[in-house]
Amino acid sequence: MKHLMILLLMQLQVMGLGAQTQANYSPSEKTTNNMENKEIIRELYEEILNKRAFDKLDQIISPGYAGIDQQKGAKAFKKPILPLIAAFPGLKWELDHIVAEGDQVVACWHVTGTQEGPLPGIAATGKTVNSFGMAIYKLEAGQIVASEVHTDRLDFLQQLGVLPADVNAIPKPATTGSVYFIDQFKVPNEALPAFEQRMALNREMIKKMEGFEGDTIYKFSSGDTTQLITVAHWRDAAALEQAKNKVIASYQAEGFDMPAQLKAWGIQMERGIYKAVLK
Known part of the structure; x- marks a missing residue:
């Protein structure tokens, strides 16, 4: 069910975001552009993130890319990723689906790794996670200029044992008036x-x-x-x-x-x- 919902969301994103750029390309140009953009995103995960080749980020991240704290470029892109890799040294991304349309690429992926170091507020647990997520990228001239990432944080924290498997399992109160x-x-x-x-x-x-x-x-x-x-x-x-x-x-x-x-x-x-x- 989770994969079905993610695929549906991917299709909706492509239909909504890509419709604005379809008319800018002939059919052949559109196909070539889509393939090139998909390869850039595939390189991001398979060649840069998984191999920790962050020196290559400047090749595919635009200098104008804006991070969550107003930083720019490759430095802004990798800032939230580095603490995650420090806590999960063996973290690996695997791409499940990639859909491209115009200047938009939607990637569906899952990551696996064992927490060997601390995260902010979470001591090392030694537990292994297998977590799903998706990202929407906008590209211009062969570089990523914007991104929007969606992850299943609840499932991630549950796998680490930070939150209970059933978040609705509240201990029975002493009285019905609690x-x-x-x-x-x-x-x-x-x-x-x-x-x-x-x-x-x-x-x-x-x-x-x-x-x-x-x-x-x-x-x-x-x-x-x-x-x-x-x-x-x-x-x-x-x-x-x-x-x-x-x-x-x-x-x-x-x-x-x-x-x-x-x-x-x-x-x-x-x-x-x-x-x-x-x-």
């Missing part, structure tokens, strides 16, 4: 130490409050940002509301403005109160 207070934070890495220090203070405070049943923190780093998800289990909604009031009072006594501080740190937050669904 609630889960869930915060999701997107934190710039430069603000992470200060934010984690503040978060540790908050955890120590709420652990002593009436109705607190326990908490869990999930952490995943990618590029220049780290995603943190905190799940606090409370006996019931009344206990949570009482705890929130105590936290606000503590902030006011301290002179601490949490919304203003999050904005100053450049942190994005989503918050919700959830109940476990009992079957």
Whole structure:
């Protein structure tokens, strides 16, 4: 099913993105251009990534290629890849499908490797992963000028044991009135130490409050940002509301403005109160 969905997405991408460029080529030129672009992408995976020949990236990555942190060119392209290879020295990409149309190429691939080194926030596990992904490339004059990568991060983290195989398997609450207070934070890495220090203070405070049943923190780093998800289990909604009031009072006594501080740190937050669904 996963392969079927990826292939369908590839076809939709080609139909939508390639339609704009079809008219620019005669049938023979179009076929030649498609073949050349596919070979460039095949070279990227088989000759450069798998053989770690990063000195060749300048040949196929445009100087104008923009990375996620405003860097340009081959340096920007390889920046998110190098930490992955450092953690998985034997990492290997295998191309499953390549579809080209006009100046667009969609590649479907899977990677295999054993985590021998740490990833940001994840110690070496010694576990082997086999993870799927796809990428959409735009090429001009034989060079990659833009890319969009989609990976199955949930499956990747589950294979490493960072997340449970069944993410919906929440321990049965002590009572049917139990609630889960869930915060999701997107934190710039430069603000992470200060934010984690503040978060540790908050955890120590709420652990002593009436109705607190326990908490869990999930952490995943990618590029220049780290995603943190905190799940606090409370006996019931009344206990949570009482705890929130105590936290606000503590902030006011301290002179601490949490919304203003999050904005100053450049942190994005989503918050919700959830109940476990009992079957």
